[in-house]
Amino acid sequence: MNSFSRGVRNAFRNGIRTISVTLILALAIGLALAMLVARQAVQTKIDSVQASIGNNITITPAGMRAFGGMGFGGGFERSNSTSDSSSNSSQGNTLTTADLTKIKNVAHVASASATLTVRATSGTDTNLTSPTPTFNRGNELSSSDSSSAAQITGFKMPIALAGVNNPSQLASTLGNIKLSSGDMIDGTSSNDEAVVGDQLATQNNLKVGSTFTLYGKTITVKGILASSDSTSSNSTNSNSGQPRGGRNMSIGSVVVLPLSTLQTLSGQSGTINSIIATVDNVNNTDAAVTAITSTLGTDSNGNNIADVTSDKANAQTTIDSLASIKTTSTISLIACGVAAAVIIFLAMLMVVRERRNEIGVLKAIGAKGKTIITQFVAESLVLTLLAVIIGLGVGIVAATPLTNTLVSSSNSSSQQDNGMPTGGGSNGVQGSTSNGQRPNFAQFANRGSRAISDVVVKIDWTIVLYALGVAVITAAVGATAASVIAMKVRPAEAVRAE
Amino acid sequence: MLKVSNLTKEFKAGDGSTITAVNDVSFAVSDGVFASIIGKSGSGKSTLLSLLGALDRPTSGNIEVADKNIEKINGRELDDYRCHEIGFVFQNYQLIPNLTARENVCLAMEFAGVDRPTRIARAEELLDQVGIKGARQLSRPGKLSGGEQQRVAIARALANKPNLILADEPTGNLDDTTGKMIFDLLHQLSRKENATVVAVTHDLDIAGRTDMSFRISDGKLVETTRSRKK
Numbered sequence: 001m002n003s004f005s006r007g008v009r010n011a012f013r014n015g016i017r018t019i020s021v022t023l024i025l026a027l028a029i030g031l032a033l034a035m036l037v038a039r040q041a042v043q044t045k046i047d048s049v050q051a052s053i054g055n056n057i058t059i060t061p062a063g064m065r066a067f068g069g070m071g072f073g074g075g076f077e078r079s080n081s082t083s084d085s086s087s088n089s090s091q092g093n094t095l096t097t098a099d100l101t102k103i104k105n106v107a108h109v110a111s112a113s114a115t116l117t118v119r120a121t122s123g124t125d126t127n128l129t130s131p132t133p134t135f136n137r138g139n140e141l142s143s144s145d146s147s148s149a150a151q152i153t154g155f156k157m158p159i160a161l162a163g164v165n166n167p168s169q170l171a172s173t174l175g176n177i178k179l180s181s182g183d184m185i186d187g188t189s190s191n192d193e194a195v196v197g198d199q200l201a202t203q204n205n206l207k208v209g210s211t212f213t214l215y216g217k218t219i220t221v222k223g224i225l226a227s228s229d230s231t232s233s234n235s236t237n238s239n240s241g242q243p244r245g246g247r248n249m250s251i252g253s254v255v256v257l258p259l260s261t262l263q264t265l266s267g268q269s270g271t272i273n274s275i276i277a278t279v280d281n282v283n284n285t286d287a288a289v290t291a292i293t294s295t296l297g298t299d300s301n302g303n304n305i306a307d308v309t310s311d312k313a314n315a316q317t318t319i320d321s322l323a324s325i326k327t328t329s330t331i332s333l334i335a336c337g338v339a340a341a342v343i344i345f346l347a348m349l350m351v352v353r354e355r356r357n358e359i360g361v362l363k364a365i366g367a368k369g370k371t372i373i374t375q376f377v378a379e380s381l382v383l384t385l386l387a388v389i390i391g392l393g394v395g396i397v398a399a400t401p402l403t404n405t406l407v408s409s410s411n412s413s414s415q416q417d418n419g420m421p422t423g424g425g426s427n428g429v430q431g432s433t434s435n436g437q438r439p440n441f442a443q444f445a446n447r448g449s450r451a452i453s454d455v456v457v458k459i460d461w462t463i464v465l466y467a468l469g470v471a472v473i474t475a476a477v478g479a480t481a482a483s484v485i486a487m488k489v490r491p492a493e494a495v496r497a498e
Numbered sequence: 499m500l501k502v503s504n505l506t507k508e509f510k511a512g513d514g515s516t517i518t519a520v521n522d523v524s525f526a527v528s529d530g531v532f533a534s535i536i537g538k539s540g541s542g543k544s545t546l547l548s549l550l551g552a553l554d555r556p557t558s559g560n561i562e563v564a565d566k567n568i569e570k571i572n573g574r575e576l577d578d579y580r581c582h583e584i585g586f587v588f589q590n591y592q593l594i595p596n597l598t599a600r601e602n603v604c605l606a607m608e609f610a611g612v613d614r615p616t617r618i619a620r621a622e623e624l625l626d627q628v629g630i631k632g633a634r635q636l637s638r639p640g641k642l643s644g645g646e647q648q649r650v651a652i653a654r655a656l657a658n659k660p661n662l663i664l665a666d667e668p669t670g671n672l673d674d675t676t677g678k679m680i681f682d683l684l685h686q687l688s689r690k691e692n693a694t695v696v697a698v699t700h701d702l703d704i705a706g707r708t709d710m711s712f713r714i715s716d717g718k719l720v721e722t723t724r725s726r727k728k
Contacts, residue, residue, distance in 0.1 A: 002608070006597075013596050361592040364553055365654065366581025366609035368574065491553040491580070 003371045007378025018383065021347040025387035028343055030394025032336035033467045037399040038406055039329040041457045046322045054311040055282040057289055059103065059275040061094050062307050095272040095306060099296060103277050106291045108284040113166035114259055115274040118266045119158035120214065127213045130157035131199040131253050160254045163262025169276050170256065177251060182208035182223030190260040195223035199252030215265040219257070227252035285310045325406050341474045348380050348482030356489050363491035373483040380479030381472065388471045392464060400457045500527040500550070500662060500694055505559035507545055519545040521717035527710065532685055532695045534705040537714035543698040544666055546714065550696060551584050551664045552576055564661050581610045585655030585693070587684065589667035591647040593639040599625060599650045600635045606657040624653035628683060645676040652684055656691055663688055665697035669704060677701070
């Protein structure tokens, strides 16, 4: 038997102490591991958000109030006036086709597309009826299975209309959209045609080639948008920060028309309420934002005509929140690591104090310093390895709930900071900012698109090996520190024992 | 030959005063002699023994064992000195509780670098000689009587064939009969191994049976008695 195997055997000399130290140490190691996993999950999310930052800039009218929330659940009502100026005065600043042209001419802007969103009232503006909304768990508005949710009676959701001059640009706010049948509309045309969400189509028995009435005009269905494909797309692209809540309802119930067609039908000729400009290089984003803001100018009160926000700026909000979670998990990781080191050090110190006499005897019969240190380090390693085995279980069990708790608390506070609705569901029906203003479409669309709630917790061998390595080093350092104290025990202690 | 010259050991007391535990002690013990140190409790016997075994450093004076001045050795040499030249027998046996009797005897040889088969054979031989035979050699100290434990301790002390065996009240925790048996055993084996023995005892009867005896009082050597001619 050598000093190492003697140390291994010593680890089991006192069963109660071995169990106690192992369990406490396991808890600290488990929590440290959980924090390590949380930290890595958040870092992965930060990396993916940073990688997904596009070179788009969203321009919306400043102080825009008419939107009910995220996606296409809101929009302007149809104007009864044919005058753009009267519309502007009643609704605050708006953008126009002229603004779109100006933006296209701004340096570094490669392209720009425009969107007009309008809410149409069922029975009045259109013969379409919206899919019946229901309240799901968490008060989210959804059109899902009525058997598991309470039906709302006597309430008709407005039909969300989107006029676009570049349908592919819808992907920047709605995610990866797909047609389940038919073709996409030509956004640059003035044709009386539309693509409709599949839920709206089902609700109204629409197929490709079917017609419906909008503002007195007959519109032909050219294609059906697939909300289910979008769902899978969202899940697949969860790392890109795309939201799930509310999106399916929007896609499933939206009507997309050529921009010019919707402008004419809704009596808002030349009006635009969202422009997305694509910059030639992401490094030119900030310069382009400044230039666009300057180009659009200010109103009579000196306020900017439009809110100009870049993907980069929006992503920064998410990254800041994630960085805060990462900092919390890092501090907790260090605290748990220090706690583990202190536990093993104190446990070994207790052992050394208890065995002072024995150490004295070992020295008296010729044990060298390294023999005694090896013995205590081995004992400490055994206790730590036992704790690591249990701690791994604790860490694996605790990692996901701990990460979710950290993310949800940060997400909640982040939403409150940003004016995101925290109790009104993901459709943002009741959302308002802390200063009482309703957040505009771009704020919801872009902040929502960077949701941090879908941080994926993954425990891989690298983390486990890293934790094991750190635990072993901690054990060795803790035991060596205690052994240094043991080395100070004079061999005369053995004689003085009586 | 063990030669002690003007050995002094002082301690600082809690109140700052100096306590002289061993005061200018000088004596010599020839090879193979069984010597005893007697004295009242607190007279400095155990401190003197610690100094002889290099478990503690003297304040002044010299100790020579086999012509080696142990005051001049340090570190690893000191470990080697304690391992190879000295064998200790303690009053409370001081066996490692979670090791068997044989493992306890092997321990001293392991520190001396003896290979495993040799140390097991030597341990079994020594344990046989002290009367711990068969399965008892694989018993842990807790399963052995006080006398048996002290026998194991004697076997451990003899394991590395030391020149000097230091015994601190080796019969102090034993009844008279067992104590005398242990003393005789120690005497007999040390003679067989040709080792010098210095034993601290308060038992005058036992002291009277040693080759020479030193009486310590207040740290000073006050009397040297040669009861047997060596």
